[in-house]
Structures are given as structure tokens and as C-alpha cells.
Amino acid sequence: MTQAAKKQILKTRTQGLISSHSRSLEAMILTPRLEIVTAENTKTAKNDSLCSLTLNSVPLLGYLPFLGPNLHHDFTKLAKTYGPIYKLKLGSKLCFVITSPTLVKQVVRDHDTIFSNRDATVAAQVASYGGIDIAFGTYGPDWRRLRKVFVSHMLSNANIDACYALRKEEVHKSLNYIHGKAGSAVDLGEVAFLTSINTLKRMIWGGTLQEEKGATDIGIEFRKVVTEIMGLLAKPNVSDFFPVLARFDIQGIRRQQQKAISVTEKIFTSAIEIQMSMPPAENEGLQQKHGRKDLLQFLLEHNKDSATPLTMQELLALLTDVMVGGTDTTTTTVEWVMTELMQNPDELRKVQEELTEIVGLNTLVEEFHLPKLHYLDAVIKETFRLHPALPLLVPRLPTQSTTVGGYNIPNGSSVYLNIWANQRDPSVWDSPLEFRPKRFLNDQSKFDYKGNRFEYLPFGSGRRICAGLPLAERTLIYVLASFLHSFEWRLPYGTNLDLSERFGVVTRKMTPLVAIPTPRLSKLELYT
Numbered sequence: 015m016t017q018a019a020k021k022q023i024l025k026t027r028t029q030g031l032i033s034s035h036s037r038s039l040e041a042m043i044l045t046p047r048l049e050i051v052t053a054e055n056t057k058t059a060k061n062d063s064l065c066s067l068t069l070n071s072v073p074l075l076g077y078l079p080f081l082g083p084n085l086h087h088d089f090t091k092l093a094k095t096y097g098p099i100y101k102l103k104l105g106s107k108l109c110f111v112i113t114s115p116t117l118v119k120q121v122v123r124d125h126d127t128i129f130s131n132r133d134a135t136v137a138a139q140v141a142s143y144g145g146i147d148i149a150f151g152t153y154g155p156d157w158r159r160l161r162k163v164f165v166s167h168m169l170s171n172a173n174i175d176a177c178y179a180l181r182k183e184e185v186h187k188s189l190n191y192i193h194g195k196a197g198s199a200v201d202l203g204e205v206a207f208l209t210s211i212n213t214l215k216r217m218i219w220g221g222t223l224q225e226e227k228g229a230t231d232i233g234i235e236f237r238k239v240v241t242e243i244m245g246l247l248a249k250p251n252v253s254d255f256f257p258v259l260a261r262f263d264i265q266g267i268r269r270q271q272q273k274a275i276s277v278t279e280k281i282f283t284s285a286i287e288i289q290m291s292m293p294p295a296e297n298e299g300l301q302q303k304h305g306r307k308d309l310l311q312f313l314l315e316h317n318k319d320s321a322t323p324l325t326m327q328e329l330l331a332l333l334t335d336v337m338v339g340g341t342d343t344t345t346t347t348v349e350w351v352m353t354e355l356m357q358n359p360d361e362l363r364k365v366q367e368e369l370t371e372i373v374g375l376n377t378l379v380e381e382f383h384l385p386k387l388h389y390l391d392a393v394i395k396e397t398f399r400l401h402p403a404l405p406l407l408v409p410r411l412p413t414q415s416t417t418v419g420g421y422n423i424p425n426g427s428s429v430y431l432n433i434w435a436n437q438r439d440p441s442v443w444d445s446p447l448e449f450r451p452k453r454f455l456n457d458q459s460k461f462d463y464k465g466n467r468f469e470y471l472p473f474g475s476g477r478r479i480c481a482g483l484p485l486a487e488r489t490l491i492y493v494l495a496s497f498l499h500s501f502e503w504r505l506p507y508g509t510n511l512d513l514s515e516r517f518g519v520v521t522r523k524m525t526p527l528v529a530i531p532t533p534r535l536s537k538l539e540l541y542t
């Protein structure tokens with residue numbers, strides 16, 4: 015790549031760090047008419063002096079008016095001035111932002127139990143059926159039970175292995191679809207979403223709600239509603255910043271979220287009802303035919319045998335977590351990997367050379383090839399470093415006042431862990447804004463996704479680490495390897511790659527990645 019092209023990439027990335035919103039934010043910090051909030055009762059545990067990390071803010075609104083749409087950019091910029099831990103008021107809510115890997119470790123490892131609660135917004139409360147799911151549930155026996163049931167079945171190696179045939183079928187369908195579009199523009203996020211939702215759908219109720227039973231393909235409808243649910247989860251809501259106003263639902267976010275959730279609920283309820291009304295013999299026949307149980311079959315059988323069966327609401331909340339939480343994250347990451355590769359043609363060439371060598375051009379990628387794809391693995395890790403799907407993870411809520419980095423974090427405040435900043439920190443990473451997969455190649459075991467390296471946490475860490483990690487890891491590399499092995503990709507004539515982000519619960523690309531595929535394999539029948 016030329017020096018000029020490299021410079022352009024760096025410039026685009028740096029623009030992400032210094033947005034126009036950050037500039038107005040800077041101006042606001044310096045504006046003298048702002049009221050300065052004096053440090054309240056926050057004292058350093060070490061020397062008992064008042065800490066100096068409360069930011070200037072506007073009465074009542076706190077720091078709210080100064081934050082731009084990309085919260086992680088603003089938080090990173092503030093950390094440069096106020097240090098690795100600072101607090102700010104957003105409305106009436108006290109928030110702490112933690113940026114250094116050492117302090118992140120204190121939260122997710124040293125005080126993991128205390129910080130194992132979530133701060134569920136109004137939109138999250140609705141999406142999680144009142145906080146009874148895995149993602150927003152209060153840490154305790156009910157949450158543990160739900161997470162255990164889910165992880166022990168859905169994410170056991172045996173089940174993930176048994177579901178390979180499903181993943182394969184869905185990936186092949188996507189390759190066939192892309193092949194049909196050869197030479198014309200394809201929205202890669204959309205294809206990745208459909209692959210991911212169809213695979214998940216079949217893992218959950220594939221054996222019971224088949225197409226021949228009259229169910230229509232829910233993929234497209236689902237993407238629309240997932241986008242809506244995620245959008246509402248990310249939308250700043252007066253009700254969250256001023257809980258006393260929550261009952262008025264001034265922006266209508268609660269109402270809109272209820273409407274969106276009613277769409278997914280209808281789909282889930284129908285699947286549950288079909289499964290519950292199925293005669294036992296038919297049910298068993300399906301299990302034998304597929305050589306495994308669907309998640310729904312498993313959950314309903316679990317309910318029959320368990321002293322503490324899951325309620326209908328818990329079932330719905332769990333399905334929402336999986337179908338909503340599992341799809342947008344995977345899709346966004348596929349889009350970012352493809353974007354980075356198209357931006358860095360040398361890296362794309364290396365990935366494709368590896369695929370040609372390991373898989374060959376006379377056959378399709380199989381899961382047994384995946385552990386040998388070291389370069390692609392490094393590319394995915396590097397993409398996660400620069401573009402973690404959840405740059406601030408999911409905010410935590412301490413159950414008791416606790417000291418972190420010498421500062422007291424009071425019970426009930428929101429705690430943001432800025433992993434986006436840590437993963438771009440120049441004191442940790444060499445040339446952090448450059449896309450350099452090689453940094454992950456030398457010692458592959460050094461950086462995994464298990465949350466033990468606190469400078470690199472794309473799936474979080476501790477008790478609340480991503481519950482879908484093993485499945486996400488397998489799906490992601492399989493989908494990417496297949497897309498990159500089967501096709502050459504280029505941008506439509508006259509278009510430029512856009513690397514800007516749109517912050518949300520899942521931070522997506524600002525503009526969808528659209529690219530033109532050309533078949534790469536030797537035989538046409540491989541695509542059919």
C-alpha cells in the first residue's frame with residue numbers, strides 16, 4: 015500500500031476520535047457560564063481528600079448536553095484530560111467512566127461479584143421483560159439458573175458440533191444467493207444477518223417450525239425489528255436520566271419498544287406453542303432425525319423435570335437475548351472485517367492465499383479447515399481490536415459502594431468500561447490506529463476472547479462475559495472464510511469505503527458495506 019493511502023486511512027480513523035461533537039464538547043467545557051459541580055461525597059479512599067474528577071456541567075442536565083452521538087469517542091477524549099477514572103452526571107444519574115486496563119481489571123475481576131449487575135435503561139427493561147433475562151437480569155440465583163440452562167445446552171461443544179450441518183446449509187444458501195448476484199452490488203451486512211438469524215432460528219426451533227409447516231421466512235422481518243429494538247436501546251431517553259419523569263414516557267421510547275418487542279414475541283410464542291402441542295412421538299422422531307434437540311425442545315423438557323421451571327416470560331426473555339443479541343453483533347463484525355480487508359488489499363490477498371492453500375479452489379470451506387486459518391483468525395482479532403461491537407460493553411452497576419483505583423464508586427452508579435479506548439491505547443499497542451493483523455500472529459494463544467487480557471476485551475470479561483461466545487466465535491470465522499474463499503470482492507465503481515461509526519448498544523458502520531462479488535472457485539456446481 016502506498017504511503018498516501020496509509021495516511022488517508024489514519025486520517026479517517028483519527029476523525030473518529032475527534033468528531034465535530036467533541037469539538038463542541040470541548041468548547042462547552044471551557045465556557046465560563048457553566049455551573050461547576052463541586053465534588054460531592056466522593057473521596058479518595060487513599061488520602062480522604064476530595065477527588066477532582068467531577069466535570070463541569072449544566073444544572074439539572076449535568077454533562078448530558080455536551081455528549082455527541084459517539085459516546086465512546088467523547089469518553090475517550092475526556093479520559094485524556096481527566097484520567098483513567100472520572101465521573102460525570104448525566105441528568106440525575108451519576109456515571110463513572112473507566113479506561114485503563116488495570117482499573118478495568120479491578121471491576122471485572124477483583125470486584126466481579128459487586129459489579130455483576132447491569133444498569134438497565136427503560137428500553138432495556140422492556141426488551142428484557144422487566145430485567146429477567148440474561149443480559150440485563152440482576153445477578154443472583156434466577157440469573158444464574160437462566161444463564162446456566164442456556165450455556166449448558168445451547169453452547170455445549172456437543173451441541174455446537176451437532177449444529178454444524180445447519181450452519182453449513184445456511185452458509186451454502188448464502189453463497190448461492192451471492193453467486194446469483196455476481197457482478198452486481200451486494201449488501202454484505204444483510205447477507206451476514208440472514209445467515210446468522212437463519213442459523214440461530216434453526217438451532218432454537220428448527221426442528222419444529224419448518225417451512226413446510228407454513229412458517230414464512232422471518233429473516234427480513236426480523237432484521238427490521240432487531241434494528242428497531244437496538245436503535246431504541248441506544249437512544250438517549252429522558253426517562254433514564256430523570257427517573258422521576260419515567261412514567262410520562264416523554265419521547266415515547268417505552269411505547270415504541272413495547273411495540274417492537276410484541277413483534278418478536280408473536281414469533282417466539284408461535285414457536286413455543288407449536289412445540290408444546292406436539293405429540294411426544296413426533297417430537298422424539300424429530301430429535302432422532304436431527305440427532306440433537308433444538309433449544310426449545312430442551313428448555314421445555316427441562317421445565318418438566320425441574321423443581322424451578324422457567325416461566326413463559328423467562329423463556330421469551332431468553333429467546334430475545336439470543337435472537338436480538340446474537341445477530342446484530344455477528345453481522346456488524348462481518349461487515350467490519352470485510353471493510354478492513356477491502357481497505358487493506360495486501361491483507362485481503364494474504365487471507366485469500368491462505369484459503370487457497372488450506373482449502374483449495376475445488377471445494378468449499380468446512381469447519382475442520384477453520385483451526386488452520388491462522389491469518390484469518392488474526393484479521394478477525396485485529397478487527398475486534400479496532401471495532402469492538404460493544405465499545406463500552408454493557409454498563410455495570412455496583413451493588414455496594416466500592417473503591418476502584420483509589421476512588422469510591424457509590425452503590426447504584428452506572429459504570430462504563432471503555433474497552434474501545436484501551437484497544438487503541440498507544441501505550442499498549444504499537445501504531446494502534448493501523449490495521450496490522452500480524453500483531454496477533456506470533457503468539458496466538460496470548461490473545462483469545464476469554465477476557466483474561468484486560469487491554470483486549472471484545473467479548474467482555476468476568477461473570478457477565480458474552481454468554482454466546484463459543485457460538486459467535488465459530489459462526490464468525492466460518493461465514494467470513496466462506497465469503498472470502500468463494501468470491502473476489504470489489505467496491506462499486508466510484509464509491510469510497512466509509513470507516514465512520516454509529517454508536518449504539520452495538521456500534522455499527524455508519525453506512526452499510528456494499529460490494530461486488532466475482533466467483534473464485536473452479537466449479538460452478540460448488541455454488542448451487
Ligand code: HEM
Pocket residue numbers: 148149150161335336339340341343344347403404407408471472473474475476477478479480481482483485486490
Ligand atoms: C461477534 C459476536 C458477539 C460479540 C462481539 C458479543 C459481545 C458481547 C459483549 C461485549 C457482551 C457484554 C459482556 C460484558 O459486559 O462483560 C455480551 C453479552 C452477551 N452476549 Fe454477546 N456477543 C456476540 C455474540 C453473541 C451471540 C451469538 C449470543 C447468543 C447466541 C450472545 C449473547 C449474549 C448474552 C446473552 C449476553 C449477556 C451476558 C450477561 O449479561 O451475562 N452474544 N456480548
